[in-house]
Amino acid sequence: MVRARLWRVGLGMLLLIEPLGSSWAAEGLNAADERVNRAIGAHVAFLADDLLEGRAAGSAGHELAARYVVSEFARLGLRPGGDGGGWLQTVPLMExxxxxxxxxxxxxxxxxxxxxxxxxxxxxxxxxxxxxxxxxxxxxxxxxxxxxxxxxxxxxxxxxxxxxxxxxxxxxxxxxxxxxxxxxxxxxxxxxxxxxxxxxxxxxxxxxxxxxxxxxxxxxxxxxxxxxxxxxxxxxxxxxxxxxxxxxxxxxxxxxxxxxxxxxxxxxxxxxxxxxxxxxxxxxxxxxxxxxxxxRRLVSPNVIGILPGRDPRLAGESVVLTAHLDHMGRGPAVDGDTIYNGAYDNAIGVALMLEVARALAEDGRGPRRTVVFAAVTAEEKGLRGSEFLARHLPASAGRPVANINLDMVLLGAPTRRYTVLGVEHSTLRGPVEFAAKRMGLELVPDPRPDRVVFVRSDQYSFVRQGVPAIFPKVADAGGDPVVGQLSPDQFLKEHYHRPSDEATLPRDAESSVRFARFVTLIARRVADAGEAPRWNPGDFFGETFGKAAGSRQ
Ligand SMILES: [Zn+2]
Structure with a gap:
């Protein structure tokens, strides 16, 4: 086991960096924060374990990961949103x-x-x-x-x-x-x-x-x-x-x-x-x-948990949170390692989603709109699971009015700078700015629009169904790498889609808790707002896909 590491940086500033999948107590956080931090570490440690063999869609490892999410959803008291009253939605696939x-x-x-x-x-x-x-x-x-x-x-x-x-x-x-x-x-x-x-x-x-x-x-x-x-x-x-x-x-x-x-x-x-x-x-x-x-024909599940809205007037509408559970499975060996664990891609997103679900489910006064949590499959195969989900939402999920997607939240270094992809397209900018302001966070525009990240993860499946979506990410701080930390740029260069994307990579405790709170606040704000989010007038995605959504009710 690896102990949490304290790094002394500059003039006596202490930063708490620990392994991504660590569940050790982190000194310096209050008890509530520490519980969230420990839970995130524990989720990642399980999901990115070698035993799950990289969670490839259709593999036994992915099935195990899905059962893990099922038991977490059940423990939180969510309602199953899968096929036949269960938690799993079967996605039919061809490989x-x-x-x-x-x-x-x-x-x-x-x-x-x-x-x-x-x-x-x-x-x-x-x-x-x-x-x-x-x-x-x-x-x-x-x-x-x-x-x-x-x-x-x-x-x-x-x-x-x-x-x-x-x-x-x-x-x-x-x-x-x-x-x-x-x-x-x-x-x-x-x-x-x-x-x-x-x-x-x-x-x-x-x-x-x-x-x-x-x-x-x-x-x-x-x-x-x-x-x-x-x-x-x-x-x-x-x-x-x-x-x-x-x-x-x-x-x-x-x-x-x-x-x-x-x-x-x-x-x-x-x-x-x-x-x-x-x-x-x-x-x-x-x-x-x-x-x-x-x-080869196969099936692989999306896992769906539903937190029903408390306001009868709005409960027929839903905010959908997604995080892909699959990763690449086994592949060509790199330094003798053939398991592509996918700790940051995307055990972390699922871990954060589970903690957002916990925060919303345990809050005495539930959200007014329904909130749907989905751990989706086959993202790595071209957003297949989320595409299926967006087209076949269970009736109990109501009409989706917003999607918040969590994928590769790179928390390897302390940060208060976030890039929320997609805010420029819809009124979701409001709740995002509200949450950032309240938490003292800095929002920075996408530094690399040429990477077209907004269409490369599961939120795009919802956008294509006319549903406004956001994709919150951590912004790179720039500058030289710091010993014991992992910047987003470093991750992309050294670990992205490689066997070294493991639970032993650094993760900043405070930033992890902050990110979960940020997303919780946004989800809550959207779920409670009097009006559902709308595409901005004349917006490219709204014009291209939004019309269908309006007529689909
Ligand atoms: Zn990936």
């Missing part, structure tokens, strides 16, 4: 895994055939359209592959993509406002645009900036994990684009070969794209891409 060494890619240039090398030059994701797929077609470069008429931008204008494999840069033009960037950079949106243009396959090119964020070596690791889709009533995978018979990405080493016959060198293309003015042109070569994927 696809690429058969190792099955992916082949050939370029046909002037009658010669050149074979690209897997891993080194290209990677393929597992496919859902079929198990054995082969496509041969001419290549056409289409910039970012984005069609955004509302911004006067169209990568498909004037190029013929029908029957061709589209070659495109990752994400979206940097000149786009943050929200539009997030929306158009989304894989779903891009696939739809490609299919509408008539493409039969896609080759993605990470920009230098993308490679800085996720180096090629990391992408190789990620490609070894299976992918998942939910299945519909007929058992067919959803969000699949059967028109696209291939989907690969090219390393900087591979990209040069694609542009061998191009009218412009790739360096010029990249710098034009960085100015949001990529050219589009046929690449003058053909490619054959073959993949062999294996499919």
């Amino acid at each position: 696809s895994q690429l058969v190792p060494d099955s992916a082949r890619m050939e370029l046909h240039v002037d009658g010669r055939t050149e074979v690209l090398e897997y891993n080194l030059e290209f990677l393929s994701g597992p496919q859902f359209t079929g198990t054995n797929l082969t496509v041969t077609a001419p290549l056409v470069f289409v910039g970012y592959g984005v069609r955004a008429p509302e911004l006067g931008y169209d990568d498909f204008a004037g190029v013929d993509v029908r029957g061709k494999i589209a070659v495109m840069l990752a994400k979206a033009p940097p000149r786009f406002p943050a929200t539009a960037l997030a929306h158009h950079a989304n894989a779903r949106q891009k696939s739809r645009a490609l299919v509408e243009a008539g493409a039969v396959g896609v080759i993605g090119i990470p920009t230098p900036k993308d490679l800085e964020e996720t180096p090629w070596a990391r992408r190789i690791m990620q490609s070894r994990f299976p992918a998942m889709r939910t299945t519909d009533a007929a058992g067919n995978p959803e969000e699949v684009y059967p028109e696209l018979k291939a989907s690969v990405s090219l390393s900087p080493q591979g990209v040069g070969k694609l542009f061998a016959k191009a009218p412009q060198p790739v360096t010029e293309v990249l710098s034009a794209a960085a100015r949001s003015e990529p050219p589009r042109f046929p690449l003058g070569i053909e490619a054959t891409i073959h993949t062999h994927s294996e499919h």
Whole structure:
């Protein structure tokens, strides 16, 4: 066991940093705070234990984690919101895994055939359209592959993509406002645009900036994990684009070969794209891409607990708190460790959600609106569990009016600086600012809108159903790393999606308790307000998705 560590910083200031999954008493906190701190540590210690083998959706480890959340919900006196009066909502899924060494890619240039090398030059994701797929077609470069008429931008204008494999840069033009960037950079949106243009396959090119964020070596690791889709009533995978018979990405080493016959060198293309003015042109070569994927059907649960509202006029509306319970499971060994524990991603979010649930459930006067707590599955597989939840909320949950999502709350260093993603879109800004002010917290805007974090976790599933949502995070303080602490940036660089994301990483006790209180205060404020949150007039998400919600009541 590891004892809580006290670090002396500067002139006699004492900071309490302890391991993320520590349940040791932390001196310096009052008794109530200490109870919350200890509970957070205990939840994380269990959920991130090696025994749970990284909680991959569909695995025994994830099932165990789900039972843990069930018993916590039951202990708090929540009502079960799952199937058939139970706590679990079964999410039907299909898994696809690429058969190792099955992916082949050939370029046909002037009658010669050149074979690209897997891993080194290209990677393929597992496919859902079929198990054995082969496509041969001419290549056409289409910039970012984005069609955004509302911004006067169209990568498909004037190029013929029908029957061709589209070659495109990752994400979206940097000149786009943050929200539009997030929306158009989304894989779903891009696939739809490609299919509408008539493409039969896609080759993605990470920009230098993308490679800085996720180096090629990391992408190789990620490609070894299976992918998942939910299945519909007929058992067919959803969000699949059967028109696209291939989907690969090219390393900087591979990209040069694609542009061998191009009218412009790739360096010029990249710098034009960085100015949001990529050219589009046929690449003058053909490619054959073959993949062999294996499919498996499975189910994995969302865990749903409900705290019914006390006001009969408002109890039919709900505030939904979500935190994903799944992580990546077992994967390629790093320093001999094959278990991707996911302590910060996202045992911590579930731990915080449980403590918010406890605070609201144990408060003598319950909230006026219903509050729904959901530990969702398959986030790591593309927000599958939350997507299913948002589309199939139990009747007892009422009509969702807001979502608060907790994912990767990086509490490895003391902080009072938070970034609450999504506040700019709706009246949820009010309760967030109220809570921050009351607790003496500083709210800072998203320092990296280009990372499009708002569409990369479970709140986006609710946004897509027209429900205003927020995603509260800890802001990085900047500056040099401090011994014994772990800044958000350090975590992203060293531990994100790696086996080292473990319960032994540092966690600041006071900041953890503060964060749980902050979220509790926001949830309470939203649940008690006379009026439900609304999208701001003319807001991008409100305009795109909000209409459906209004007519869905
Ligand atoms: Zn993750």
